[in-house]
Amino acid sequence: MNAMTSTPASTLLDVDKDWWRGAVIYQVYPRSFQDSTGDGVGDLRGITQRLPHIASLGVDAVWISPFFTSPMKDFGYDVSNYCDVDPMFGTLADFDALVSRAHELGVRVMIDLVLSHTSDQHPWFVESRASTDNAKSDWYVWSEPNPDGTPPNNWLSIFGGSAWQWDARREQYFLHNFLSSQPDLNFHNMDVQDALLDVARFWLERGVDGFRLDTINFYVHDKQLRSNPPLEKHLRNSTIAPSVNPYNHQNHKYDKNQPENLAFLRRLRAVMEPFNAAAVGEVGDAQFGLELLGEYTAGDDLMQMCYAFEFLANDRPTASLVRDVLTRLDETAPDGWATWAFSNHDVKRHVTRWDMGDASLRLMTTLMMCMRGSACIYQGEELGLGEADVAFEDLQDPYGIEFWPEFKGRDGCRTPMVWSKSNDTGGFSDSKPWLPVSSNHLPLSVAQQEDDDTALLHHYRRAIKLRADHPVFAKGDMTNLTATGDVLSFERSFDGENVLCIFNMSNDENNATLPAGEWTSIAKDVGGIEPASATFILDPWTAAILRKVS
Template sequence: MNAKVQNTSLTHLAKDPDWWRGAVIYQVYPRSFQDSNGDGIGDLNGIADRLPYIASLGVDAVWISPFFTSPMKDFGYDVSDYCDVDPMFGSISDFDTVIETAHSLGLKVMIDLVLSHTSDQHPWFAESRSSRENAKSDWYVWSDPKPDGTPPNNWLSIFGGSGWQWDGRRLQYYLHNFLSSQPDLNFHEPAVQNALLDVARFWLDRGVDGFRLDTINFYVHDKQLRDNPPLPMDQRNSTIAPQVNPYNHQEHLYSKNQPENLAFLRKLRALMDGYGAAAVGEVGDAQRGLEILGQYTAGDDLMQMCYAFEFLANDQPTATDVQTVMDRVADVAADGWPCWAFSNHDVKRHASRWELDADGLRLMTTLMMCLRGSACIYQGEELGLPEADVAFEDLQDPYGIEFWPEFKGRDGCRTPMVWEPSNQNGGFTAGKPWLPVSHDHMDKSVAGQEDDADALLHHYRKAIALRKAHDALSQGMQDDMKVTGNLLTFTRELNGEKLFCAFNISGVSQNADLPSGAWESAASDLRGTVAPAVNTVHLPAWHCCIAVKKTG
């Protein structure tokens, strides 16, 4: 244990245990951020080298996707050792360097904990599958077959096919909500919960400031293993899984979202509170995502934040869509706290998914920074990177390989970061990158945008700075949300400061009426933002107005 890192971190954390509320979090996908040793795979030293860039954006924290020991069947989301670093990413001392460097720059560090399942190469699973009598025999979800030899119920895997895999050693099936090489842990076993709390404690002692909790609503399964009911066709959508996947045909009533999960989350929160740490949970549910978000973030003894997939969906949100989501959050999560993201490592990049031009990207970025909740930015979105076109022969993602060509998987959003245009690999690596660098990304590199005052990169910095300059935007009440056509208006208010926000989410000019009172621009240097006039403001296509009420 590096005592210096630990002590520095705890002092750092003690300053503001509520740092997460309204925070802006930058997601790093380690394999594709920066390679420091020329093997074509990003690593922890590469992250440490690039932390000054992340800090320059003005964000509060960095979320690092899994870097644990893993056979990499699902690129780190299949963990074989929770308490060590996979050699391809470096060493535990390299991670200590990341922590120390981040903290010296004023950045918090959140790591991606994958608690619902492990790799089938984890020692826990090796022991569990060895017999029905060993000490860990109940650490995973095992079940006898039906009399005809078929799986115990109809649960499906997100990656396609049955959620059950036959094991010839125990002569039983084991549950896997994802790949068959990712067996689900049995949270009904107290020893499993204790072991996972020990994992969280290990990293908290190491100095992390919090966690991103992968598939937080998948932890607990129905102990009776009841069949999931069918989902009516008019309720199916591709928010969580592509339409070509039969996973969409079920209402996942019993395979996830179980009420017993709350007891474990309270234990985890109690542990985190001792360190001043915070968590954001990923709620994977296409029908009840916001409701579960509300359940898991209610009060002060569960998770601080969760995010659902409403703004990670395929269709570009209209003003009405945003209002619908926010009204639903106010209804089911009034006592909780959402975290919003437009892109991440699991979905097509929103520049392509929503077919946005530069004006549209700027407007949606400003909108994110004005909505109530915290925000996650995925590496490269601040550059306006589109989805990369990855040829089938270059695919790495098992999800895409399974459903190609109707669904091309997640590799298109995971290609390497482009740092500068002169290197054929965008400055990511001196070797052959694990995924090809997109030629369409080269003219959007960090170096190229740093030299362009009108570049999207600078807009992200200014939009984040706007959020930081007004506590009402990061932590205040959100009220009076209205929609006229594709014009969205609302107010944010905290401690006597009131802001009026108007967003023209369309390609047609619109006028917005200002509330009574005297207003002045809160974002005069933000491109795409219009200053308020008397009583009204004219908004060209994809423009907004962020106004603060004058006092005195």
């Protein structure tokens, strides 16, 4: 795994071991960001070309979804070579150039590591499935059938059907929590863990600053292969899988969330430490997401950050919902660190999911930048892009094809970024894109919003700058969290600065009251008001963000 390496980030960016704490991370979905070759698919050179836009937002890091060699059955989340770039996206040299340019612009680079499973075309699996006694025969999760030939237990795949696939070569079943072409690695085998740690080292030595860890709670399975118990109907929700998917009918006690996972995460953190690298884990669990977040980020030897799905759910956040989530996080994960996201490549964009108007979008953005934790924004979110309506004949996502029309899959949030209104591809490509560009997105392009100082794009920049200008938001404590009707409020404090944040999360005017003391607004450029008295009125979807003067 020797490789040409780029200059480590520590020589290019200010060394701050806690750079991740409170960081704002921008997610790029490579297929849909910028096509530099004219084949209709985004690539690494395209990302490098557009890095100035990312840097202009004021973010601390960019997270790049998978670009590794892959048959693309799940669009890169089925890896066949962890240590190379798929030709669709470019070359390792293109990646090195991307890292170098990002560091020049002061942006750290995080890449998406998919460690729980590989493609069935990965050489490891090709060897593993060849026989029951080869060197890698135990690198994946294999099992004998039940006496009647059925799978060993009742585990289900997130993508539908059984999580077990029969393999005629070995006359055994193998586990796949996702597509049948994505066999799960066996983390009970230490050789597997060692190989994956070598993958992490490979990219750290190329200069990456950290990782987004896909399905971090899926790594380890129950060694006894016990069946999951049923989940009571009133506890089911569609945060992780759509309601039409029977995956929601189980309490996933044994196919994920295993305590042995912590030992591997400690090993991974030890590999990351010399590089001053950080990781954010994706906790995919509808019942215990916050609890797992707390487990995986507690102390100094596990992951720095995790995100759960509380704000990726369908219910639009209300003042009481936000209070309850933050309160539960504080109770279940007092030593943990959350990363908040409203949209990503797996869920319907929050503009559509929550039926957001311009005012509510702006307030929610400001709220995200004021909450304790780190923040992740998804490409196009800064433009206010809604979910694209993709016709069935244009669908690419196997998830959507499987459950259409009740669930339309993830293509609607993965359509290309719109850079200009100059043509029907929005400046993304000179040819037909892999997914169609929504006509509703074209008027929201970067070029058009750049020329309008009142546009949402500039609000994102100002909200992120507010966070950067006041370390209290990135690193401070959060206290006095309350929800009174539709009004959410909390205080942030750090290094002698005390800030009061009040948000009217409704379409109606609401009253608010200041605590004793003198307060002054620090957020007028993001719509924050300066109250004229201790008791005042907040207009709909308006905030008061005030620093205590005395």
